[in-house]
Amino acid sequence: xxxxxxxxxxxxxxxxxxxxxxxxxxxxxxxxxxxxxxxxxxxxxxxxxxxxxxxxxxxxxxxxxxxxxxxxxxxxxxxxxxxxxxxxxxxxxxxxxxxxxxxxxxxxxxxxxxxxxxxxxxxxxxxxxxxxxxxx
Amino acid sequence: xxxxxxxxxxxxxxxxxxxxxxxxxxxxxxxxxxxxxxxxxxxxxxxxxxxxxxxxxxxxxxxxxxxxxxxxxxxxxxxxxxxxxxxxxxxxxxxxxxxxxxxxxxxxxxxxxxxxxxxxxxxxxxxxxxxxxxxxxxxxxxxxxxxxxxxxxxxxxxxxxxxxxxxxxxxxxxxxxxxxxxxxxxxxxxxxxxxxxxxxxxxxxxxxxxxxxxxxxxxxxxxxxxxxxxxxxxxxxxxxxxxxxxxxxxxxxxxxxxxxxxxxxxxxxxxxxxxxx
Amino acid sequence: xxxxxxxxxxxxxxxxxxxxxxxxxxxxxxxxxxxxxxxxxxxxxxxxxxxxxxxxxxxxxxxxxxxxxxxxxxxxxxxxxxxxxxxxxxxxxxxxxxxxxxxxxxxxxxxxxxxxxxxxxxxxxxxxxxxxxxxxxxxxxxxxxxxxxxxxxxxxxxxxxxxxxxxxxxxxxxxxxxxxxxxxxxxxxxxxxxxxxxxxxxxxxxxxxxxxxxxxxxxxxxxxxxxxxxxxxxxxxxxxxxxxxxxxxxxxxxxxxxxxxxxxxxxxxxxxxxxxxxxxxxxxxxxxxxxxxxxxxxxxxxxxxxxxxxxxxxxxxxxxxxxxxxxxxxxxxxxxxxxxxxxxxxxxxxxxxxxxxxxxxxxxxxxxxxxxxxxxxxxxxxxxx
Numbered sequence: 001x002x003x004x005x006x007x008x009x010x011x012x013x014x015x016x017x018x019x020x021x022x023x024x025x026x027x028x029x030x031x032x033x034x035x036x037x038x039x040x041x042x043x044x045x046x047x048x049x050x051x052x053x054x055x056x057x058x059x060x061x062x063x064x065x066x067x068x069x070x071x072x073x074x075x076x077x078x079x080x081x082x083x084x085x086x087x088x089x090x091x092x093x094x095x096x097x098x099x100x101x102x103x104x105x106x107x108x109x110x111x112x113x114x115x116x117x118x119x120x121x122x123x124x125x126x127x128x129x130x131x132x133x134x135x136x
Numbered sequence: 137x138x139x140x141x142x143x144x145x146x147x148x149x150x151x152x153x154x155x156x157x158x159x160x161x162x163x164x165x166x167x168x169x170x171x172x173x174x175x176x177x178x179x180x181x182x183x184x185x186x187x188x189x190x191x192x193x194x195x196x197x198x199x200x201x202x203x204x205x206x207x208x209x210x211x212x213x214x215x216x217x218x219x220x221x222x223x224x225x226x227x228x229x230x231x232x233x234x235x236x237x238x239x240x241x242x243x244x245x246x247x248x249x250x251x252x253x254x255x256x257x258x259x260x261x262x263x264x265x266x267x268x269x270x271x272x273x274x275x276x277x278x279x280x281x282x283x284x285x286x287x288x289x290x291x292x293x294x295x296x297x298x299x300x301x302x303x304x305x306x307x308x309x310x311x312x313x314x315x316x317x318x319x320x321x322x323x324x325x326x327x328x329x330x331x332x333x334x335x336x337x338x339x340x341x342x343x344x345x346x347x348x349x350x351x352x353x354x355x356x357x358x359x360x361x362x363x364x365x366x367x368x369x370x371x372x373x374x375x376x377x378x379x380x381x382x383x384x385x386x387x388x389x390x391x392x393x394x395x396x397x398x399x400x401x402x403x404x405x406x407x408x409x410x411x412x413x
Numbered sequence: 414x415x416x417x418x419x420x421x422x423x424x425x426x427x428x429x430x431x432x433x434x435x436x437x438x439x440x441x442x443x444x445x446x447x448x449x450x451x452x453x454x455x456x457x458x459x460x461x462x463x464x465x466x467x468x469x470x471x472x473x474x475x476x477x478x479x480x481x482x483x484x485x486x487x488x489x490x491x492x493x494x495x496x497x498x499x500x501x502x503x504x505x506x507x508x509x510x511x512x513x514x515x516x517x518x519x520x521x522x523x524x525x526x527x528x529x530x531x532x533x534x535x536x537x538x539x540x541x542x543x544x545x546x547x548x549x550x551x552x553x554x555x556x557x558x559x560x561x562x563x564x565x566x567x568x569x570x571x572x573x574x575x576x577x578x579x580x581x582x583x584x585x586x587x588x589x590x591x592x593x594x595x596x597x598x599x600x601x602x603x604x605x606x607x608x609x610x611x612x613x614x615x616x617x618x619x620x621x622x623x624x625x626x627x628x629x630x631x632x633x634x635x636x637x638x639x640x641x642x643x644x645x646x647x648x649x650x651x652x653x654x655x656x657x658x659x660x661x662x663x664x665x666x667x668x669x670x671x672x673x674x675x676x677x678x679x680x681x682x683x684x685x686x687x688x689x690x691x692x693x694x695x696x697x698x699x700x701x702x703x704x705x706x707x708x709x710x711x712x713x714x715x716x717x718x719x720x721x722x723x724x725x726x727x728x729x730x731x732x733x734x735x736x737x738x739x740x741x742x743x744x745x746x747x748x749x750x751x752x753x754x755x756x757x758x759x760x761x762x763x764x765x766x767x768x769x770x771x772x773x774x775x776x777x778x779x780x781x782x783x784x785x786x787x788x789x790x791x792x793x794x795x796x797x798x
Contacts, residue, residue, distance in 0.1 A: 074181050076302045079294055081187070081360045084180040092184070096339055125327075126303065126342035238457035238759075247755055254756035255678065272755075281600050287539035288528040307528050308451070308521015311539050313461040317601020319754040323461055323521065325452035346450035347521025400754075403600040 186362030190379035192297030194408040201374035214370035222331035241322040274352040278406030282312035439773010460761035469515035476508035478622020480585035502557035503785035511778035604682035620656035624730035706736035
């Protein structure tokens, strides 16, 4: 009995496997040769003039979300609102009022990249995304 | 490249500590700097220089200085504007419905004496008190039942006694609303943004998202930059604010020289909003 | 064992498809609630908990009532219940599943539910409720499954299961006690601020759960070859009798304390529920119906001659179940919020989407219950055949 190695419904099983493999690799076929170029981020004049951000460009690129997470934790839960960076410059830890003060072009700066990597941070559900305009 | 990866790991490490609410954030920043950057100072997170601090913030409301509801309106408006509190009952809003009343959000509002102090129920109340509107808000209790109830520490008591909401953490279970004996808490039954006029939004303060609880925060964001709470500023001296445990503070002087009452004193919550009647 | 659930009559499949479609409609409504917010419900700033939390409270009781079968069988060696203990445990599984779904449905930010575990807060009763409910669910799945599997193989259940069975006894009491503590530890909510709340919850639970089980037993006898047994049903009936009498007695104790002491903060909630307050009283007819049903049930159950007639017993069980459901599933939660802490009266009525979501959760619970009972009943039939 154990030696019976015959495969039942061979044709159906193989066809099923082929369909499965095609389906699961579909995104690769579909997007073949259509690689979207990484977005060029635009800096505002104010941001350009500032030269460096709270941390270096590389650190901000890689870790702005962690930094913001620390900021929100410390502002809300410890009532600490001032951040002094490595070169001794002071910042108020505020997304709407510090970050967006320089980067007032949210659509060109934040959204472009977030869309490219397909993340949807819900910061803007609450934090007003264009303080300048809202102030008027 | 090597360098940037190292920095990234550094940040990732910090964030783990930062979430745990630990101070070592700064140490980790420093520990990575073994070469080249040693001359730079450590980053630091701290309170602003102008920040006001206290052991327990408290408020004394002198109701003798109010004549009618009209005197309270500017105070309520100042608070609600500055904190982006939505107005669900604005008849000009295209989404206005009478039914929106269920979803109203209030940080500070007025109640008649019999409602602000419902345990009394005096039938022959003094005429002035009877028709006098009382300002009510979160009492920032010394032993707050809402903080006890919260299953995520989304509402908690700060070192300076303010009972704060962490909107990022609230899961919207509304246990705190059941626990509050003062009805001071509101829930965002829906997205509040359509009910905050775009031109009146205060960009310095966030709005809220649907599904979280909110309430008065004793203007924690203003105290942090050395300003008095908005209602105190708008009250023309009718509301005093200060440290309950500083014998020299204005609130203590007022408490020493006037008879004051607190809402539902008998529940042992230790409200820190006092009323001179 | 699960393969049994896939083999069934057309009637079985029809029933499951009907349940699945109710689940589907409920889920669509839930998606809407997720998008819009809890504003689609009838809840308000003043009545901040409604139908969902009330159903949760009621079903915790139904779940806890499994202990009414476990105690006689395992602690008192009452052999007759060996036949139906599994039904009680599976009813508990379905009920606790519904409880958890109702809690999720009630959250404003359900995707953040794990914050309860990420930021454990032992001072919060809700934290403990999460622990006891999930623990009880797990206990009953493990116990029920293993005992049933052993029965199918006609061997004794594994020895390691015994400690879990004993643990499930205090655990059952704990789930409803902790649920009562959610309410009765809150200052300024006079309706709930009473030490009798947990005992009241337990007594109504031990009436509602077994009465529902009796109805299920009668149904099983009708539609399957498995007979849960006359003696078993009569023993359950006695449990229901004691529990419903205790429930009404505890309620009377509360009414005496509240009205003799005459403290408005406690009294006004009862006045609102049973007579209406400041012209508001949507729940008045419901509350009187509930009380009447419970009293009628007591009469039917206390008299041995009527209790022993299964037709009358079934009617009494429906009375008990509906009566306790109104008491807990309608009155208990909104009653505590009206009047509000400032003594304003704003009433609560569930909305249509809220009711559909509620039905969806109930349908999911019945789906789980049907699968589990199908397993149990089929195996009982196999074994006796």
